[in-house]
Amino acid sequence: MTGGTSEEPDRRPAPGPPDGPGRHAWPLYAAGFTTAFGAHGIAANLGGYSDDAVTSLLVLGGLLALYDGAEVLLKPVFGTLADRIGARPVMIGGLVGFALASAAYVAADSPGWLWAARLGQGAAASAFSPAASALVARLHPAAKHGRAFGSYGFHKSLGYTLGPLLGGLLVWLGGLRLLFAVLAVLGAAVACWALAAVPRVPPLPRDRQTVLDLARRLTDPAFLRPTGALAAATAALSVGVGFLPVSGAAAGLGTVATGAAVSVLALCAALVQPRAGRALDSGRLTARTGIAAGLATTAVGLACAMLPGLLGVLLGAALIGVGTGLITPLGFAALAASTPRERLGQTMGAAEVGRELGDAGGPLLVGAVATAATLTYGYGVLAVLLAVAVVATGGRQTPARAEPGA
Secondary structure, three states, X not given: OOOOOOOOOOOOOOOOOOOOOHHHHHHHHHHHHHHHHHHHHHHHHHOOOOOOOOOOHHHHHHHHHHHHHHHHHHHHHHHHHHHHHXXXXXXXXXXXHHHHHHHHHHHHOOHHHHHXXXXXXXXXXXXXXXXXXXXXXXXXXXXXXXXXXXXXXXXXXXXXXXXXHHHHHHHHHHHHHHHHHHHHXXXXXXXXXXXXXXXXXOOOOOOOOOHHHHHHHHOOHHHHHHXXXXXXXXXXXXXXXXXXXXXXXXXXXXXXXXXXXXXXXXXXXXXXXXXXXXXXXXXXXXXXXXXXXXXXXXXXXXXXXXXXXXXXXXXXXXXXXXXHHHHHHHHHHHHHHHOOHHXXXXXXXXXXXXXXXXXXXXXXXXXXXXXXXXXHHHHHHHHHHHHHHHHHOOOOOOOOOOOOOO
16 A cells, blocks of 8 residues: 555555455444444433533533534644554544543543543544544545445444434433443444454655645645535534424424434435445546535525424425435545545545534524524525535536546
8 A cells, every 4th residue: 555656646546455445444434433423422411411510501511512622623633643654543542542531431420520531532533533534535446435435424424313312222221421331332342343454554655745735735626615515514414403303393393203303314314425425436426516416405405494394394304414415425535536645634634624613603603593583594594505505616626536547
């Protein structure tokens, strides 16, 4: 995998291991599941934890923000480190850190250690999440990037879907400590699996990069367009998960119906991602067309959410799920194709920051508009912004795969 000189290391397809990349990719998918399951499994159950640790909504907000705040600050740092020393050790180290942070709360079981564990989990996820994305690109030839990122996104979606459900069950059975104990075991198990199954991928030779070089690359449309689309998709997904139950409750629907709507959203997103990736790899879909279609579908879903009653909630959930499921693998495949391979970790870390900002910004925007007017207007404003993003994707775009030879 080190073949070639530093003259043009960035456009050569990454050769897979001799027996194919599939077996080696499973621990990467498990890492994606771990970060999603850990984030949503705990976040969905902290509010129901009535011990001294969560004494007010302000405290709850702080505990929720710790994880995301650590990711926003540290993902670019660990992404750059992955390029410097190799993505594999960064990913394994992050998984070990995640397990240790989770185990610390299990051992201590005190409010102070809950804060420390949540911060530690976020910092650890900041390491293994972009490193896993970079390895997905390095261990698969460019012609299979769509399917690889589709599968990676599918397993992350499973983590987001199962986190609140299984997390709630674990908290019901044994309290928050049991949930943290399961996360500690999960992080350690995936780390051992990655150590045994993921091959060493040496860092590639890199030219010296100045701050100006980095700024140029991160402001290039080849980076901004897919990253902006990923941020928009994450914003819509967060709004759907957070606000569609509110719309359902306002229409007189019970918790079972609104919970089912959120499950429909997550299921649609999970099922669409591998199919979108396969369509990209086979040439039946381009990244530019697929991302634009995903943004348009998501915008229509938000518009449907403006309709009253169960029909609006279900249509909104399904279309938001389908749209975001289209955008996610195609956006990451486009980033992998346009990025020098020796800078993949840095790019994936920066793109993940964009997604985190969308994750926070979407609900904040819709919530602010809903406070000033109604939730219906909040959906409408975000739908208009996504429609504008569809137009923004119409310019010249870097092809969504590396040059021939994969």
